[in-house]
Amino acid sequence: MKRLFSIFALFALAQVCFGAGEVKFSAQPLPCGDGEKLEVLLKFSIPEGVHIYGKAPELGSPTEFAFSMPTGFKLESLKWQKEQKFSFMGSEYSGYGGDVEILATLSCAGKAAGEKTFAVDAQWLACSDTCEPQSARAEFKVDFGAGKTENSPFAPFAAILAAAFLGGLILNLMPCVFPVIGLKILSFAKSSGGKDALIGAGFYTLGIVASFLSLAGILLGLRAAGESLGWGFQLQNPAFSAAMALLFFAVGLSFAGVFKIGAGFAGGAGFAGKAKSKWFESALSGILAVLVASPCTAPFMGGALGAAFAAEMPAGKSLLIFAFLGLGMASPYVALAAVPRLGALLPKPGAWMEKLEKILSVPMFATAAWLGWLYWRQTGNFSHIAGAAVLLGIGLAVYGKFSLPHFSALARRLSLFAAAAAAALALAIVSLPSGESGAKKSNPENAWSAEKVAELREKGFPVYVDFTADWCLTCRYNEQILHSEKIKKLFAEKSVKVLVGDWTTRDGRITAELEKFGRAGVPLNILYPPRGEPIVMPAILGESALIDAVDKIK
Numbered sequence: 240m241k242r243l244f245s246i247f248a249l250f251a252l253a254q255v256c257f258g259a260g261e262v263k264f265s266a267q268p269l270p271c272g273d274g275e276k277l278e279v280l281l282k283f284s285i286p287e288g289v290h291i292y293g294k295a296p297e298l299g300s301p302t303e304f305a306f307s308m309p310t311g312f313k314l315e316s317l318k319w320q321k322e323q324k325f326s327f328m329g330s331e332y333s334g335y336g337g338d339v340e341i342l343a344t345l346s347c348a349g350k351a352a353g354e355k356t357f358a359v360d361a362q363w364l365a366c367s368d369t370c371e372p373q374s375a376r377a378e379f380k381v382d383f384g385a386g387k388t389e390n391s392p393f394a395p396f397a398a399i400l401a402a403a404f405l406g407g408l409i410l411n412l413m414p415c416v417f418p419v420i421g422l423k424i425l426s427f428a429k430s431s432g433g434k435d436a437l438i439g440a441g442f443y444t445l446g447i448v449a450s451f452l453s454l455a456g457i458l459l460g461l462r463a464a465g466e467s468l469g470w471g472f473q474l475q476n477p478a479f480s481a482a483m484a485l486l487f488f489a490v491g492l493s494f495a496g497v498f499k500i501g502a503g504f505a506g507g508a509g510f511a512g513k514a515k516s517k518w519f520e521s522a523l524s525g526i527l528a529v530l531v532a533s534p535c536t537a538p539f540m541g542g543a544l545g546a547a548f549a550a551e552m553p554a555g556k557s558l559l560i561f562a563f564l565g566l567g568m569a570s571p572y573v574a575l576a577a578v579p580r581l582g583a584l585l586p587k588p589g590a591w592m593e594k595l596e597k598i599l600s601v602p603m604f605a606t607a608a609w610l611g612w613l614y615w616r617q618t619g620n621f622s623h624i625a626g627a628a629v630l631l632g633i634g635l636a637v638y639g640k641f642s643l644p645h646f647s648a649l650a651r652r653l654s655l656f657a658a659a660a661a662a663a664l665a666l667a668i669v670s671l672p673s674g675e676s677g678a679k680k681s682n683p684e685n686a687w688s689a690e691k692v693a694e695l696r697e698k699g700f701p702v703y704v705d706f707t708a709d710w711c712l713t714c715r716y717n718e719q720i721l722h723s724e725k726i727k728k729l730f731a732e733k734s735v736k737v738l739v740g741d742w743t744t745r746d747g748r749i750t751a752e753l754e755k756f757g758r759a760g761v762p763l764n765i766l767y768p769p770r771g772e773p774i775v776m777p778a779i780l781g782e783s784a785l786i787d788a789v790d791k792i793k
Contacts, residue, residue: 262365264282266378276346277346278345279345281304281359282340283335284338291364293335299366303362303363304317306345309357321689337771351383353383356379400543400560405538406541407563408570410535413535413537415532416528416532417602436575443521444525447526454473469754470759475744480617481610485631486607496597498636498639498642529568531606540778543560544560545758547759548759611628613743623668627665627668630661634665635661637657640654642655685738687739689748703764704737704766706762707739707742707761707762708761710743711762735766742761763775764776766792
């Protein structure tokens with residue numbers, strides 16, 4: 240009864256007090272062309288100080304649509320934006336203000352052909368200090384004729400594939416991939432060039448593409464099962480972080496000369512001198528490259544990943560996007576192998592390679608330390624990862640000493656057993672129950688929430704949101720820019736409030752917010768003015784871009 244009275248009061252007020260402000264409505268068909276489905280963007284442009292209601296409001300009148308469609312078409316779904324919070328006549332309720340977009344999906348029983356006319360009638364209640372029922376009609380035509388490029392999905396999807404390839408190419412320049420780049424250069428230097436180098440590059444590409452497809456397949460499957468996951472999800476698992484830390488620690492020990500596994504870990508399981516082992520080495524180095532690259536998001540890569548994980552993207556196309564991402568990442572090495580002039584730029588094999596291995600052990604140990612720190616942040620158990628590393632180091636040192644040819648066959652077998660047992664025990668240690676994570680202990684007051692963003696904007700503050708994770712090295716770089724003295728001073732002058740969305744461990748709210756902005760992973764940096772649309776910053780922050788964005792705030 241109370242609800243009915245409130246609605247009646249609003250309509251009664253609307254009859255005597257008009258002037259809420261005219262809301263503009265339009266409908267824009269999105270490129271399709273297959274004749275079986277059509278997406279239409281329903282747009283509202285709402286004046287400042289005016290709001291409308293959603294599809295099922297607690298208070299007020301719902302916004303409704305009536306479609307006039309050719310025979311065979313029907314409305315399949317309406318995808319609404321997340322509603323905002325308002326206060327009116329002492330009551331709290333949800334609605335929309337500013338620019339609003341609602342996605343309508345229409346389906347056809349058969350396959351449409353030729354030009355078709357559509358119309359949408361919308362009605363809503365526009366409120367400010369007063370409320371006024373409003374309505375509008377939007378008409379549009381769509382040509383489902385074959386060969387119409389403006390309605391063909393190929394061009395947008397081709398752009399996504401190009402972005403994926405370019406993102407994969409740039410991924411080679413990201414800090415997380417540096418250790419593997421050194422390994423691959425060393426591998427090229429040891430190769431004889433020509434056909435062998437080209438086949439090796441092919442297997443390296445195969446390892447990269449297969450790994451990207453495997454990660455994508457697992458992630459798509461888990462998301463389809465209802466899990467709220469995004470790119471880099473495996474590093475949200477402490478067991479994976481620990482296993483990777485121990486793996487890189489072992490690689491560092493190998494390069495430092497404590498033990499040898501063939502041509503180094505990137506060389507595979509140590510079948511040096513045999514042709515098959517070389518190809519296995521190359522494929523394994525590609526797999527390792529993807530494992531260490533997965534925490535990074537390069538420019539162009541974020542949008543491609545967001546498109547791959549979009550609900551409307553078919554699984555086959557999603558996997559194709561990941562395949563192009565892998566091809567882009569592998570392309571520089573294929574070029575080195577395929578173009579003799581480029582390969583000739585690399586130095587010839589020699590004693591320098593042993594020195595390079597020693598140098599490469601440093602980034603390996605650094606990567607292991609970073610992953611060990613990440614494990615501590617996730618579990619609070621520093622002693623577990625430290626003890627596991629010591630145990631593994633002892634086992635590999637025993638193997639390195641007693642696996643040499645001048646020892647007996649029994650000693651060599653026992654040394655291999657000691658290394659395997661040490662590795663198994665190390666993994667068992669890091670799998671022990673966890674304490675309170677370092678990330679949870681920090682629990683900053685500026686932790687992100689959608690409610691906090693809305694509250695600060697209502698009070699007139701600009702809000703800067705940094706979606707980040709401890710395992711995201713690109714995020715670490717961005718934080719250096721964000722916390723520079725120049726930016727701190729600018730934020731203080733403009734009263735910009737900074738909130739942090741920590742995605743180090745799984746958080747479904749953050750995953751949903753990333754998806755809202757078409758992203759599948761971090762980093763994501765957003766500047767919210769007090770009013771108006773949010774500004775999405777580049778994946779790799781620059782001081783000048785950040786200053787320009789803040790200066791635009793009125």
